[in-house]
Amino acid sequence: MLITTLHETTFEYDSPIRGTFTEARLWPVSDNWQTCHQFSLSVDPLRPLAESRDYYGNMVLNFNIMPPHRRVVVTGHSVVETHRNPFAPRPLLAEFETRRAHLDYLGFDGPVECVPELQELANTVGLNQGIVQAQRMSQSQTMGTMMQRQSLGTDLFEAVQALNTLIYEHFTYAPMSTHVHTKISEVFTGGKGVCQDFAHVFIAVCRWVGLPARYVSGYLVTGRSRSAAGASASHAWAEVLLPGDGWYEFDPTNNLLANDYYIKLAMGRDYRDVPPTRGVYNGRGIQSHLSVRVHTIVEDDDIGGTREEGRVAAHELVG
Numbered sequence: 001m002l003i004t005t006l007h008e009t010t011f012e013y014d015s016p017i018r019g020t021f022t023e024a025r026l027w028p029v030s031d032n033w034q035t036c037h038q039f040s041l042s043v044d045p046l047r048p049l050a051e052s053r054d055y056y057g058n059m060v061l062n063f064n065i066m067p068p069h070r071r072v073v074v075t076g077h078s079v080v081e082t083h084r085n086p087f088a089p090r091p092l093l094a095e096f097e098t099r100r101a102h103l104d105y106l107g108f109d110g111p112v113e114c115v116p117e118l119q120e121l122a123n124t125v126g127l128n129q130g131i132v133q134a135q136r137m138s139q140s141q142t143m144g145t146m147m148q149r150q151s152l153g154t155d156l157f158e159a160v161q162a163l164n165t166l167i168y169e170h171f172t173y174a175p176m177s178t179h180v181h182t183k184i185s186e187v188f189t190g191g192k193g194v195c196q197d198f199a200h201v202f203i204a205v206c207r208w209v210g211l212p213a214r215y216v217s218g219y220l221v222t223g224r225s226r227s228a229a230g231a232s233a234s235h236a237w238a239e240v241l242l243p244g245d246g247w248y249e250f251d252p253t254n255n256l257l258a259n260d261y262y263i264k265l266a267m268g269r270d271y272r273d274v275p276p277t278r279g280v281y282n283g284r285g286i287q288s289h290l291s292v293r294v295h296t297i298v299e300d301d302d303i304g305g306t307r308e309e310g311r312v313a314a315h316e317l318v319g
Helices: 095-104 117-124 129-140 146-170 184-190 195-208
Strands: 002-024 034-044 050-053 059-065 069-082 213-220 235-242 246-251 262-268 277-282 287-300 305-313
Touching: 034 059, 069 262, 117 146, 117 195, 146 195, 146 235, 146 246, 184 195, 195 213, 195 235, 235 262
Parallel strands: none
Antiparallel strands: 002 059, 002 069, 002 277, 002 287, 034 069, 050 059, 213 235, 213 262, 235 246, 287 305
16 A cells, blocks of 8 residues: 655744754654655755664654744655555564563653553453463473464464453543653543553553563554544554564554554654654743644555545644
8 A cells, every 4th residue: 555644743932932953753664564665854944954763763854943933844745655464473683673672662661650550451351471471481492382382372462462452442532631741640540541642551561561562653544434543643553572473563542453554653662752753942932833734645455546634633642
């Protein structure tokens, strides 16, 4: 499936500011499941861009605006071809990636808190450290038959899939009910949230039982014939590493495995690592308006046609 995306973010301030420094993580990933054929980023006022990669391998575009200004418009344009198989994992590149995943994606910090409710969710779906350890041992040793090893892997996948469903059913999707700094303890208390929050809860439960899990920022394309929660602007879901297998993508907001309608922009430990845009500035100006407009054109091989979709959000909060 070929998807063209226009992502426009507008920042407006009540008085002039200067010395703006901004990072944008809007360049789609190219990997086993999607290929970014084209990407461009423009800034108004016009500024030169610097490219870099962050610790997690995400492409980052940086720019600064020194003269006084009251408005900044950042526009990303991409053409991405998706070719996902939801039930096939993203393979590990090398053994070191497994070791690094256990260092980077097992900890609790910021919004991904270690709270008692995690154990309750894990127990409900039969996800525990025992089944994780058994699967890990079956892959690292010659113990058991191939059938036994496959059975353990199937049980673990099904437990994680059940967790995806449980979060979808347990919490209420409520736009504007949370913000980018919301912690999962607040989500459990309120019983509602947006895609960012549900991804954080999913990640926390996986880490609780010893499964490395990471946060994914991107888009969920819907179109006229499909509807999905969290598709108003940017979207968030999660990846979990199953021992001896690879990374699987789960979307607890919609009870789905990521498919061809998902476009991955960046990944990290949690939202703080991968906001679509982030920056600082000098001056007394207060941000008076922030708007995000996302427009997509989809060439769908299944229907042999093209459709367009426009979405407008009042903020950069995913979900």
